[in-house]
Amino acid sequence: MIRVSDLSVNYGAIRALRNVSFEATPGKITAVLGANGAGKTTLLRAISGLVTPQTGTILLGEQSLARVATENIARMGVAHVPEGRGVIEELTVEENLRLGALASKVNISEGIEAQYAQFPVLGDRRRKYCGTLSGGERQMLAMARALIARPKVLLLDEPSLGLAPQVTAELMKTILSACESENLTVILVEQNAKSALRISHDAVVLHLGAVVASGSAAEVAADEDLRRYYLGLVEE
Amino acid sequence: MRWLRGLRRQETTPTRLISVAVLTAVALAITFILPPVANSQLAGGAAITIVILGLSWLIGWSGQISLGNSGFMAVGAYAAGIWAHHHATTPLIFTFALATVVGGLSGLVVAIPSTRLRGPYLAGMTLAFSAAITPLAQNFSSVTGGEGGIFFNTLTTPGWFQHLFSGVDATINANAQWTADLAVMTAGVTFFIMANLFHSRTGRAMRLVRDNDVAAELMGVNLSRTRTFAFVVAASFAGLGGALFSLINATVRPETFPLTLSITLLTLMVLGGIGTLSGAVIGGIVYSFSTNLVSHINSLTGVNPASNLGANMQGIIFGVLLILTMLFAPRGIAGLGIKAVNLRHSRAVLASDENVN
């Protein structure tokens, strides 16, 4: 599980996160919602050690992640699918997957085969360079590459961005089933609050770097003010 | 330092002229006191100052990294040498003008393919140029004198100079003070030109091109013309400096312009302060007395100057200085000076990027 307490991050004079606290528990999806610039991406980057927080602590289970290098956080079982998916276009599908498994203790070829079984499209494209993949295929590859190392925590940054609605729906189902079958702690950053809330168990709403609401996904989804002012979910 | 800094801002051309004239006069006065050896060192330093002014303009202001300025120096030196060899009676000023123009032309030739290149590509390309130029000179040995080079032995001290300072020897290489005076005056003139260039419209356009070429283009600055112009200016300064440098040594030879000269130039420029007028002067002064400096260090550390290590001490010290300056004080001595003077505003100065001059 991930426990964030009192986390603040500054970029120069700009305060990207202000005293953010929340918990994400295993076997559950925690959605982090909010508008552009709310600090969602910064939150994930802080958990992965890509940015150094000014104050606050981040715990992975009982272990503090303060001053732990990004690569070591990844090796401790935190998989982070960054904004734009982070698929390395100049490498093949199989090389990307191999890279995902390298730092972990899993058997690489077995792991890759398991992912091909899960995502048959990737198996068909295994020798293709990733620059040739479609958006949906890239997202699948990014998921597969994150899951291959059997992580404890999965951080997803805007996975639905640029995907068609059916593909998004498919993706959300995949995330949910991975979360439940592997007992994963999933933190799902989304602008698309509607599809995120549909599969999430818990939700945190960020606004200008601060938490304005947190609770179960159902509660957040039911709050009319939140829907209207922070999530942009106004039904006419 | 504060004095030189006066040349920076809110200065008009007349005040700049006065400052440079006073500075030059002080330097000229010093040549009356210095012994001949120190005078010829000073002359070399003044010649190098001219080259560094051009280099600093090119790298610091237009953002184009060149390792080819020793090549431009060679071009200017050979132009002057070959001309003087055949036309001994030509006034020196014409020979220098020729070196400046031919140097500038060589800059144009290099600039045409190079201004499309950035950073390391450009640095490597200009390095290749300076590596190719001296073998080329050796190849046409009937004109360039090959390995042995050309001697400037027929130049004489002008009459007015002899009248001004009685007892001055007529042959050029016999009188160190006259060469030093000549070099200092030439350096003064180029310094004045560069000070104006730095603050001209072109100078400002140059900095814009360096910092943000897209914005510059949107504002109607012609990128390739501006970059080419920077090259031509730097090369003509190097051509003039090279001619002067050879005149002081009374010969033009390939071995005067080795690849390591480019390293020396770069070191002096970085040490003085990239893109600064005062830095070029500091670089020139450091060059003037580098031999003394090195022998002093040799004696301090007890290294025998005749030993292998002693003979290579200058290369080691220069290289180490260059590395340390770049790692710990990338704005050079001029940058440190500004920091010391502007302690109160130091934050603002530091924030306003590398180009404080």
Added chain:
Amino acid sequence: MSSFLTSSFMSNIFGGLAQGVIYSLVALSLVIIWQSTHVLNFAQGAMAMFATYVGMTQIDRGLSYWWCVILSVVVGMAFGGITERVLIRPLYGKPEINPIVVMVGFLGVIEAVTTAIWTSTSRNIAAPFSQIYFKAGGKLVLLSPFIIFQIILAVVIMMLVAALFRFTRLGLQLRASALAPEVARLLGVRVNRMLTIGWMLSAGVGSIAAVILASGSFGLFPTNMDGVFVAGFIAAAVGGLDSPVGAIAGGLIIGLTEQFVLAYWSPSVAPLGGMIVLVAVLMIRPHGIFTRSVSRRV
């Protein structure tokens, strides 16, 4: 057939290839560093030269040629790794002129120190291969056992490097670190370590080039890699600094060009030949022949 082999055209081809493989190795070593750290290492030639001095002068102490070669490469790799850690690491994220200036300064220091230790006198390193040209039908073929060894060694090294990058776990991590350092770190790749290893590999490849050069008729002296570095850089720029294949092809192109200029014009203008090729290529493709994208990266 034998008259073909002894023709001046074929002699130039052999000579150009022999020189070209050295340039290819230097170019390849520059590309390895460029890809991972975006630094053009101006001290590459000097570093390799220094490593060759340390390694090959052990012949004087009775070490065999082959052990000296291995020693040179090991010293070169260590030197490369230390250089990256000490001189380059503080400069990541700084303006691109900073590492250029630092490496130019380092070049000066290495050459001065080498001259201080071993003097500037050229010395010959005797390779266990004859330098005497073969004969066919009574005429010379400009190939000697040493030249054949030189070409084979260079090709083997290139293939080893290619295989390392292509087929090993280390190679995959090296490529990922160069292509997308942040993503690589998120996947647990120790990117900083990869950068150091990249510099070590590069310096090792450079050392092989210096060893070959020193073992041939050129000899070993403190500035012997200067011209080779310039030619190697031109080769890398012709091929595109991003492309290992381009580096190797560029090296052969420059080697052959220089050889033909040398043969049909004059030895002293040979360096100019390479430069003219570079100018011609860059006028058409400012990022070299083999780079995939034409977007501005430099």
